[in-house]
Amino acid sequence: MSRITAQDVAEAAGVSLATVDRVLNHRKGVRQSTVDRVNAAMAQMNFVRDQGAANLARGRSYLFNFIVSAGQTAFFKDIRNEIEAIRKHSAKDRISINMIAVPPLDSQAIVDAIKGLDGRYGDGIALVAVESRIVRDAIDTLRAQGVRVVTMISDIPNSRRDRFVGIDNVAAGRVAASLLKRFVSAPTGDIVVVAGSGILRDHVERRMGFEQVMRAECPHLNVLPWIEGEELADIVEQKLSRELAENSDIVGLYSLGGGTRGVIDAIESAQQDLSVISTELSEHTRAALISGTIDAVLVQDATHEVRSAVRVLRALADNAAINEKQERIRIEIFMRDNLA
């Protein structure tokens, strides 16, 4: 049995190919009774239009711009590698991808990158957002011009972006707390939280989720004000080392952003026994899981995130439906025993 084509539908409905095409693409110039007849024939014959042929005929191709942090954390390196990988791979599907790396934690740089596109927005923009008035305004301006925008990894929910592609960061924080709660055996003590920056909404949200659970379920544990490490290992190590030296009541730690290497170094040189949850699966966190410095790592899959962003941008460009199940980005938990 060969595929059913629009031509077959045309014959069955007693009209020409052009009329079927008009119905298919919701163009005007067809009497309602004819529309119904064609639709009935399509349904009856189980016709499905061939996407490849359609794209070919349309000459449709896509151009998406990705604006991402040039940060040197393992996670952002992964993200950039994935964008590069998918860029090569997508060419055969008529999708071009343009990646712009901008200095991390710099809202002006993001705005400048958008300006730098100088109107050549293509069919959509994906960007890793930073919480800031000017970035939000830039997003809203783009949307006002009809440009499709998705935020990745870190969102700006009160902007007019079409969609956010990333994990549920509050849930991530909650899981971290759930785990830490069970990992810490001390009857009482302090918990340190190491973050990257307060202008990264994903960090703020993880912290929020973490505190929710800690407050509600762990009255015996005291969450200290977070240490802001700007995603730089050196700064993290320095600040955390001081904290560990000054406070011997610390029994647990949640590293929710970049600079994990600094966390590992500080803990290992402090020789303190504490339970640790972190993010990022890098060679450093792997080693730390194996050595026991870190107890669990919560990971968001960079591959999935980038692919999802492309699929979502494409669906937006085509005004097509988004498969919610496929686009839900999962939080993975790695412990020493399930390192991939």
Next chain:
Amino acid sequence: MSRITAQDVAEAAGVSLATVDRVLNHRKGVRQSTVDRVNAAMAQMNFVRDQGAANLARGRSYLFNFIVSAGQTAFFKDIRNEIEAIRKHSAKDRISINMIAVPPLDSQAIVDAIKGLDGRYGDGIALVAVESRIVRDAIDTLRAQGVRVVTMISDIPNSRRDRFVGIDNVAAGRVAASLLKRFVSAPTGDIVVVAGSGILRDHVERRMGFEQVMRAECPHLNVLPWIEGEELADIVEQKLSRELAENSDIVGLYSLGGGTRGVIDAIESAQQDLSVISTELSEHTRAALISGTIDAVLVQDATHEVRSAVRVLRALADNAAINEKQERIRIEIFMRDNLA
């Protein structure tokens, strides 16, 4: 800038379109020096073949058969729903999918289903395997006839199947043990393992991983012989209830297969306080997580598994490369605090 076509390459290389085509499809009849010239032009111009146009011209379409358990566990219901969903969705990409549901835990039924195809194997078969000589032979026979075969969820590694699509079950078992180890606070006690069947390799492997970690790291915990519940809630409940009544040293439980509802019911009526890890995210396990009957659930994503199987079958049919990163099926961990 418009796309670069084979015609452009031909002009640049000073040959005809046909020659470029021959080079592109590795057909004979082109002098090596010409091949090199064309390849150089393609590389230089960054030519990428339009997949849609190629498929259209080839008239290529795909037919894949899925043989899956008709079991009534939440997980297998999900799997079947996903296959149905992707069946509808794939038609526009010239992919037809045929699903055959067979009685669970029945190797003969799988073999019969393959026989029932009566040679109409299409472009490949995906099946949820059961450990059995006859199933392995059936797979090997298919492969000998050049039929592409992938196993899903539960593998038969010593068969000649092209590939397995599913999680690392040993790792899943290890994570379960890692978590349970930290959840159980009692200084000593017994651990119950509830499985579906010894002929499901995924169950056997999870058990294996679980024991590895338990043996190595939890000398204070004694893992009892597993309870085999045939994935039926009633049988599980009955067997587990008896076990719980007879043994008051039980402090933890790992439910690694189907019949989770039986586990929940048995524990809730026994009123015993034990730490529980299970599989499947269903309304029952959700409720049990919230009520505290279950502490954590390890989940394999049905959506991802089915999609991956289709992508892999397609790549096999085209002799194309498989994107390993994308096809790695992840193990998700759900606790009360990160229920999606």
Next chain:
DNA sequence: TAGTTAATGATGTACGTCAACCAGAAATAA
């Protein structure tokens, strides 16, 4: 050397859909 074969290159058509263009018919305006 003619005759045959193999190697290579050129040409045209098909794939399924889209969309520009054209042709009647009916309705409206002058």
Next chain:
DNA sequence: TTATTTCTGGTTGACGTACATCATTAACTA
């Protein structure tokens, strides 16, 4: 009445690649 617009629906040629077929040339065989 004729001219003009609106509404319907048909004809036709892209789009980029695959592949069969035909034409030419080179390389052999006898």
